[in-house]
Structure formats: structure tokens, C-alpha cells
Amino acid sequence: MASPELSQGPGVLVVPPVDAINSHPPKVIQFHITLWLMVALGVTLVSFLYKFLTSFELCTKHLCCNIRILLCEMRVYICGIPSIRILTFWEARHPCYVMGIFDLCCACCSGNTVAPEDYSQRKGPCTAAAGDLEIVEAPTEPVEDATTEDVSVVEEGTPSRGALSQVNKRPLKECKLKSGHRRITLSGAVAAVPPCSEAECVGEIPRVPSSAVPLGGGAYLVYSLDNNGSMKIKFTKEPLRVLDGVLAYIKPTTEFAPYHYENGDGCEVVATNVQNAMRSQYASDRKPFYEAWTKFLKLTVAVRGVVYFLEASTLSPPPKVTVLLHKDGNWKVAEKSCAIDLRQYGVIGVLPSSLDYGSVCSSTDSVKFLNTCDEYGSSLLM
Numbered sequence: 001m002a003s004p005e006l007s008q009g010p011g012v013l014v015v016p017p018v019d020a021i022n023s024h025p026p027k028v029i030q031f032h033i034t035l036w037l038m039v040a041l042g043v044t045l046v047s048f049l050y051k052f053l054t055s056f057e058l059c060t061k062h063l064c065c066n067i068r069i070l071l072c073e074m075r076v077y078i079c080g081i082p083s084i085r086i087l088t089f090w091e092a093r094h095p096c097y098v099m100g101i102f103d104l105c106c107a108c109c110s111g112n113t114v115a116p117e118d119y120s121q122r123k124g125p126c127t128a129a130a131g132d133l134e135i136v137e138a139p140t141e142p143v144e145d146a147t148t149e150d151v152s153v154v155e156e157g158t159p160s161r162g163a164l165s166q167v168n169k170r171p172l173k174e175c176k177l178k179s180g181h182r183r184i185t186l187s188g189a190v191a192a193v194p195p196c197s198e199a200e201c202v203g204e205i206p207r208v209p210s211s212a213v214p215l216g217g218g219a220y221l222v223y224s225l226d227n228n229g230s231m232k233i234k235f236t237k238e239p240l241r242v243l244d245g246v247l248a249y250i251k252p253t254t255e256f257a258p259y260h261y262e263n264g265d266g267c268e269v270v271a272t273n274v275q276n277a278m279r280s281q282y283a284s285d286r287k288p289f290y291e292a293w294t295k296f297l298k299l300t301v302a303v304r305g306v307v308y309f310l311e312a313s314t315l316s317p318p319p320k321v322t323v324l325l326h327k328d329g330n331w332k333v334a335e336k337s338c339a340i341d342l343r344q345y346g347v348i349g350v351l352p353s354s355l356d357y358g359s360v361c362s363s364t365d366s367v368k369f370l371n372t373c374d375e376y377g378s379s380l381l382m
Contacts, residue, residue: 193352193376195286196278196319201229206315208243212337213308217241219256221248221296223318229274229320231292233299235266247313248296251339252303270295278319290378293321293350297342298340298380306339320353324373329364331357348380349373 042253205223217237223245224230235256240246260266270292271277275287299308314336323334326347334340342348347370351357361372373379 017086029306110206120318146185172339193283193355195281196352199278200277200316201278203317205245205317206308206312208246208312208315211243211310212312213249215249216251217255218252218303218305219250219260219296219299220246221293222246223312224273227269227272228276229272230269231274231289233270233296235268237261243310243312245312246310247318249308249310250292250296250300250303250305251308252305254300254303254304274318275318287378289318289351290321290350293323294348294378294380297323297348297350300342301382304343306341308339309334309336311337321377322351322355322357323359324349324351324369326364326366326369329366331369333363342382346382347373349382350379351377 158204205225216239218235219236221235222232222234222240224232234240237255260268271288274289278289280286297307299305309323324331325334325340325345326349327344327345331349347366349357349369349372351373355376359373360376361368363369370379370381
């Protein structure tokens with residue numbers, strides 16, 4: 001269709017419709033727009049190919065290597081574009097079979113094949129016999145830095161055969177731990193305290209006819225033979241008549257909450273299978289037994305009471321423990337059959353009776369004391 005033109009006759013001015021002019025832009029403008037778009041696209045492609053090809057090293061011998069490298073780089077580039085990242089989701093479920101084809105067709109891409117011209121160079125001469133090697137020892141010199149070490153290396157098949165090369169290791173970076181943090185030991189059961197003997201774990205509960213402690217209502221830590229040996233906290237308003245297996249007693253200043261006496265007939269189980277767990281070689285199996293002690297001792301805070309370690313705590317079974325009290329940079333062993341107000345101390349530790357705290361930690365710092373007791377037994381921060 002011919003474009004409308006302005007024409008002027010004798011006394012008559014003919015104006016074409018506006019829609020007809022706007023709907024058909026001149027062909028010259030269309031050509032220039034197309035030309036500039038093609039130029040911009042070409043410059044973009046050239047710059048992309050230049051950066052793309054200079055970003056990696058191509059193979060100079062095998063065409064299939066270059067094609068494979070180009071495909072790999074294009075795949076990484078395309079998957080990195082945010083608008084096309086959905087390709088990575090598709091690729092996770094549909095492996096790139098194109099790469100597999102090039103792996104089969106060109107073994108040099110995977111490094112399993114050696115070109116014939118390179119075989120003689122890579123094969124190299126045979127290794128020299130052990131008798132032909134000459135080893136020279138370097139004179140010993142005092143080492144100034146403990147973080148550096150001289151390593152002697154014997155080179156074979158080179159003009160400087162027998163010479164020693166000194167390699168200085170990079171100094172180790174000092175690692176400073178934040179306050180309250182400790183290193184995690186990965187030695188496992190090797191560094192743990194040996195398991196308890198069978199005599200300490202298995203057997204009848206020793207008889208305790210009476211106690212020198214004035215007993216009354218409160219909470220008692222009791223060991224029984226139920227569930228292959230279990231630790232229980234017994235809440236009662238009257239003193240216990242049978243003291244066999246009664247390890248400790250909390251005398252409260254204020255009465256315990258009513259639900260302690262109502263739930264489970266006033267009995268709470270805090271550890272089971274003590275006979276087998278305490279004979280395990282793994283410290284993690286024995287830890288619930290010591291945590292039962294700290295859970296019981298924590299009750300003294302709520303009722304502002306005092307704790308007594310009774311006569312049964314010096315007998316086995318169950319295995320005996322040592323309760324440590326830490327205050328103002330000093331620690332001591334808790335006494336038996338006397339009232340102890342745990343609120344006066346900062347940290348409470350429960351350790352196996354066979355372990356001497358001073359042999360595993362010489363520091364009296366409260367943080368180290370807490371971490372050491374938690375590593376070998378259990379600890380409680382008051």
C-alpha cells in the first residue's frame with residue numbers, strides 16, 4: 001500500500017489521516033533501527049566471546065577438547081544468570097549427556113590416555129636402584145622457632161643428586177578461645193575415665209540400719225534395682241524408714257511444689273540401666289548417672305534448702321562419686337553427713353570417686369573447673 005502523501009490542488013489542500021501516518025513509519029527509520037540493533041548485538045557477542053575465550057586455556061591438539069571446554073563454560077555461565085537459574089534444577093534431574101559423549105569420544109579430556117608423541121617423555125628413565133642413592137645428612141643446628149622444622153629431601157635423577165633442600169613450614173597460627181569456651185577433644189573413650197568394675201555396679205544394695213543425720217520431709221536421692229538399676233528422686237513429707245540405697249537428702253526451708261508429691265506417687269526417675277551403663281567403655285553412656293546427681297542437687301536452689309550426703313553414698317553399688325564445691329578460685333570435697341548450703345558456692349562438680357581432679361586439671365579457674373567436671377562427670381552452675 002502506498003504511503004499517503006500531502007497533495008495540493010488548485011485551492012484544495014488534501015491532508016491524509018493521522019493514523020495512516022503513524023501506523024507505517026518510513027522504511028529508512030526501520031532500516032536504521034535494525035542496523036543499530038544488529039551492531040549492538042554484534043558488539044555484545046564479540047565482547048562476550050573475547051572475555052569467554054580468554055578466561056580459560058584451550059587445548060592446542062584436540063578439537064573435541066575445545067568443544068567440550070566451551071560447552072562446560074557456557075553451561076556454567078548460563079546457569080549463573082538469575083533469569084535462567086531454573087536450568088540448574090533441570091540439570092540435577094537430567095545429567096548432561098553431551099559431556100558424557102565427549103568423555104567417551106575423547107579420552108584425553110579425562111586424562112586416561114597419553115598421546116603417542118608424549119609417551120616416551122612421560123615414561124622417563126627407570127628409577128635408580130636403592131644402592132645408587134647417596135644420602136647426606138645435614139649438620140644439626142639449634143632450632144630457634146618451635147613452629148619451623150627442617151625437612152631433608154633426597155632428589156633422584158637430577159644433577160644435584162644427594163643434595164639436601166631445607167623446607168620451612170609455615171608458622172602455626174595461634175588460636176585464642178573466647179572466655180567460657182573450651183576445645184573439643186576428639187580422643188573419645190581413650191581419654192575418658194575407665195569404666196566401673198562389676199563389683200561397683202552389680203549386686204545387692206548395701207544395708208544401712210540408721211543415719212546420724214536428722215531426717216524429715218523433703219527430697220531423697222535413692223538407688224534401686226528396678227530397670228536394671230535406676231536413680232530416683234523421692235519427694236515425701238515424712239522421713240524414709242528404710243535407708244538402703246538412700247544416697248542424699250535435701251532438707252528444704254520452704255516446701256516443694258505440690259505437683260512433686262502428686263506426680264508418680266512422689267517419685268521421679270532420673271536414670272535407668274545403671275548396672276550396664278556404668279560398665280560401658282564409652283563416657284557418654286555413663287554420663288546420665290552423674291547428671292542424675294546434679295539434677296538432684298539443683299533442687300536445693302528452689303526450696304533454699306541444705307543437702308546431706310548420707311552413709312549409703314560411701315557404699316557400692318551404685319558406683320561412688322566425689323562431689324566438689326568451687327568458690328572464689330578454690331575447690332574442696334563435700335563432707336559426708338553434714339548440712340551443706342550449695343547456694344554459697346559458684347560451681348558444683350560430680351566426678352567418679354576413682355578420679356583425682358588435681359591430676360587432670362591444675363587450674364582453679366571457675367570456667368575450667370566447670371568444663372573439666374562436665375567432661376569427666378557432670379557439673380552444675382549455681
